[in-house]
Amino acid sequence: MVPRDRLQKMIDDEAYDFELEDLVGKACMVSIVHNDGYANIKSIVPLPEGITCPEPINEPMILNFTDQWSEEKFESLSKNVQETIKKSPEYYDMKNAVIAEPNENSVDDIPF
Numbered sequence: 001m002v003p004r005d006r007l008q009k010m011i012d013d014e015a016y017d018f019e020l021e022d023l024v025g026k027a028c029m030v031s032i033v034h035n036d037g038y039a040n041i042k043s044i045v046p047l048p049e050g051i052t053c054p055e056p057i058n059e060p061m062i063l064n065f066t067d068q069w070s071e072e073k074f075e076s077l078s079k080n081v082q083e084t085i086k087k088s089p090e091y092y093d094m095k096n097a098v099i100a101e102p103n104e105n106s107v108d109d110i111p112f
Contacts (some may be wrong), residue, residue, distance in 0.1 A: 025060035027053035065090045
């Protein structure tokens with residue numbers, strides 16, 4: 001077992017190089033805690049030796065709230081999951097993003 005302070009150090013030092021996408025579809029063991037009606041991930045560890053992970057029921061995927069948003073992936077989710085996502089601040093910000101129009105005081109008009 002890795003001591004908590006060592007794990008935190010690894011997380012801090014390696015966070016910038018870590019690709020979350022590399023974990024999609026990988027077998028692991030997830031510990032969940034329930035607080036105030038929410039299920040939260042407590043820890044994620046590799047599967048112990050001798051334990052086999054069953055095949056996934058749904059295809060593993062990443063749904064990204066950036067310019068890589070996929071309406072097709074979103075529509076493939078259950079209506080309940082879609083509604084939960086629609087209530088998130090990230091979804092709201094993505095759907096209500098305002099692109100600023102240049103005006104008479106635009107930086108492009110400054111002569112230097």
